[in-house]
Amino acid sequence: MAESMNELGPAAAGLILLGAILSLSIFADAVASRTRLPRISLLVLVGVGVAVITQLGLELPDARPLDGLGEPLIQVALVMVAFLLGGELTLERLRRTGPLILIVSLSVIGVGALAVGVGLLALGFPLALAVSLAAISVATDPAAVQETVHASGDTRLRARLLLGIVAIDDAWGILVFGLAMAALGWALSGDGQQALLEAGWELGGALLLGTAIGLPAAWLTGRLAPGEPTQVEAIALILLLAGLSTWLGVSSLLAAMVTGMLIANLSRHHTRSFNEIEHIEWPFLVFFFVLSGASVDLSRLDEAAGLTLAYILLRLVGRLLGGLLGVRLARVRQADLPRDIGLALTPQAGVAMGMALLAAEHFPAHGTALLSAVVASTLVFETFGPMLVRRVLR
Template structure:
């Protein structure tokens, strides 16, 4: 199918799916994803695998814009009031998600496979570590759809932004331990590359923010601001790819600095005016990655990952809230908003797929992660909506 025609169909059907989803009291995101799944190569075949590969840059662009908006939602003034809660909840829920997933795999997977136990432990460490991450896109889409504001929303967005960095640190430690357990020794590349990626991403975000500070002086009118905002996000994402940095983290840092230090808030206003188009494209395209065969083969391990991760994030959020003396509404509902996962989780699994010593288990691990991402993207939006409404922070719907 011709690319422009396909994108038009995806956006239109995604929009209609979102309207149906709203009628059924589900968030728009759920409608976008379901439509994408129905159009996917393994269901209707309307969208081919070749087409999905061709439009991959559009997904990267949309994710960059979403990450920039997430960074811009983190006001330092609000964060200062909630900093203790954010740090405790972030660390406890990320740690327990990692531990619970790893323990369930160690306890249950030996009954499902003939893999050597050392490989099972290594797989448990890696899948546990990547389970700490939370994808910001679905969370931000729901927050904006229902115009949510309040302590729970601010805390949720801050934790989502921090989760990816925490996940990468956990991953570095667990991947190194996994190599030791298998007996292949620690690779310096596997230890330092993700850490260098974090540092490069932060420095890139700071640099682009400095450039936007100078551009602010010559930009006039919303049309010019929109042009500059989009071009700067494109540049940030592109440079991150060239530098082997994380485009998501770089754009989050960029958005955070613009919001708190540059004073160029109009950049967020103009991007929010086109965010429905961005969300429709991104989430409908995300749904087209659904693979029915993969889902069937990897479902048992995927369910183990989902159950362990959900338990760890929900219980960890509650415990972190208790330690930091967070309000009851945050303790009870914040964990329900931390379930989406995608970019960083998949990216880290693809990274270890290149390590030869992990070859005996990496295929099943990769398929399980992809299957769990799809299931999470379906289940997470309604739960995030429920949390926001129960907290009384939704101002639409």
Template sequence: MNDTLVAFAVLAWLAYLASRLLARHHLPELVAFLIVGALLGPSGPVPFIQLIDEPSLNALRPVTEVALAVLMFVIGERVSVRALRAARWTLTTGVIQFALSAIAVFWVTSRLGADRPVALILGALAGAGAPMTIAHIVSSVRARGSYPTGIVGTHAVSDALATTTFAAVLPIALLLSDEAADVGGAILNFVQLGIGGAVLGLILGWFISRLGFQIETSGELLLFVLVHIVIAWTIAGFVEISLPLAALVAGATAATVSPQAFSVSLFRTIKTIEQPLYLMFFALAGASIHLSDVPKVGLVGVAYIVVRVAAKIVGGLVGGLTGGLGWRRSFGLGVNLTPQAGVAVGLAVIASESLSDVGSDAGVEAATVVLGAVVLFELIGPLLVARDLRGWSSEEDPNGAVPEEFELPARVLVAAPVPVDLPEWLIDQAARWRSSLVVLMPGERDDPHTAKIGERCGSRDVDFEFRSLRSESFTGAVVRSRSQHQADLVVLFAPRPPAGASRLVLLPAERIARQLPVPVLTFPLNQSDAESESADPGSGRVPRPRRLPWQNPGRSE
């Protein structure tokens, strides 16, 4: 085992150096991970420089599977209900291009003489994508906006559909390959591989959302998620269900059922270990690539590659237009959907092992075609995707359009534990957004400072509503007011943490941000300003309004 770890350490070091060299030429580092792994793996072209052999790959397989599960959990955020609403064409494109790829590949390979089990498996796997590959490219070229995010989501949808379809097709392929096959066993395989993975993912995602919400530090939250993904890996291996599908569904579930603030914090925390996981997974995936399989794909393999690319392009065009993406982006979308890895490789191996158990070579033939095609798709596809996405380096597209997921807030809740003078820029911004303001702070509607805020809002044609903060806690009042007024944005003026305060205890602003499903902006108040918060609200004494740190004390109102 020590030799295996040393060999992997050297492989990872060389892959990292190669990625830095490619980065100087504006090429995605993922390509370097795959190339180094393929050259130094068991099927590398130069036998005497092979670092990783087959026994080492088998020993490191649990590490690869857990890394894949963590990355698929992160990808699940891209197919949550919020993400699908933001990029509406993601779901339509994912379904249409998958259906076209599956039907076209099955029909063409059947006409070219492939056995029915082979054609069925190739059709089920043709629509699978490479969400981790695309997510890494999006990160490496620093692409921003709804289009790059939607591409990752489309690949994730494709993988979910491929896993479910494969679970339904594999029992049929087994029955066609072995007349003595048990129908009940075939149905059980479908339930285990497809439905079981989805159920495990739903439970895992809900569990992480409900319990993870109580965790206060990012380190503990990361440990919490990793421990439960390892538990899911153990369960998936024991009952033989799809771990990638379970992890994908778990990520989507956690992102959907969690409050938005916690969801952002959760996935931001996990993404801190993305880079080493990408290197680990793709370097070992490259070592698993059999370069000798490429010449063996034959006519069926060539047809698989050509038909799959054509179906992706047509499906991207139709799905993009159906989802309102536009002609120019819809036409180029199909090229960005061509990379294939991860799930397709894993499912091909499962098909090969399952069909070999009944004495059929159909699984080996299908796996050879898929693995040979994956070599081409993974080495060429990322270069094409990176070239297309490199122009999306800002939050706006080349035409200056605002990303689809950005919506201006209709109502803004402004809250402070002490009376404050609202800054001019906040009222000006509300006027530009045509938003109404709900102000929550101590005092009454007819107090001088409150009346002054109302006058300034009225001079800029901003709707203004005042809510008095009385005896209840500041955190509870903000959460209740946000729900009552359906605010789309919360602006807090909160005290700074006192010197020496423990970071194991959440500040009121942090507790509020975790409980609200909308963005929360927090601006600091001086500690002396916040001391008046302890004044008895029922005493009738109202603290005088405080100027904020950035306001000019000499300026007349």
């Protein structure tokens, strides 16, 4: 009995760590509600604390929390987020969104990504880092913007415009990121033809997989009774998307977004599946944020300090200039828009960190710098982003 208690196997250790992470997330929620600190930042800091204990305290630089279980949990969380984002892209919503949101959104995305990419290249950073961070910079944290706008009680055009932009912003981010990874694979490969085929498969295969799962799911959704059958359907979709996209070597984010978009547009009762996923999404996101923070290599943080600072400043400049351009282009349509509206789109969280993890897998030589820069900048953008939203609304 005593001997068995002294031996903590990997299965028991994994279960204890999962329980501890979820327990800490409850504490983080309590702290966030009392201090107004973003709970996402607190969860990432919990992960950084895990990295400090394992890498500095236990001197295990290559230790990976949850070992082989961490990667599937991260993958499932990312697929859930992308699936829900796809559900936002209904034809009815896009028609209701109108040209104004598209003009400002595309201006902020285009100018922002260009500023980050060109700026990092001009500062001498490698092409893979510059293009990856340019694509990652497109994503915005819709929850932080929505909570700040709702708390302000503002119903003017600028508030409605911000809510409309963040509803589709991360979807643009996934598309841009998929194209950027495919283009980088082609540009950095010695065999241009083979790289082009792989890039085409990563994007085209994702569209095929999303369609192959989305069409039958759209037919099935609504024909199942609400409750447990719908929950099973929703979980089955997520697991199939995560597993098949990994096996086939296609973009899991794009495949999940296509599936969500097809279900939302073709099924009359599409809200059931999305609601079930929303109910179970948060525990997986807790693991995702904590494990993302724990993946930072503390021994090489000083190498990423310059990259992190450059990325933060360039993204802020890009958002500001993109907003200026969008407002100028939209002046014919609307005059009541603040010139600095792009600064209200600076909060950045889950999708950006997921992209960083995927980019680190694509380019392992730059993985440490990339992850460190995105994790550190996420803490900054999540903390100060809501302040910029309030400033723009004022």
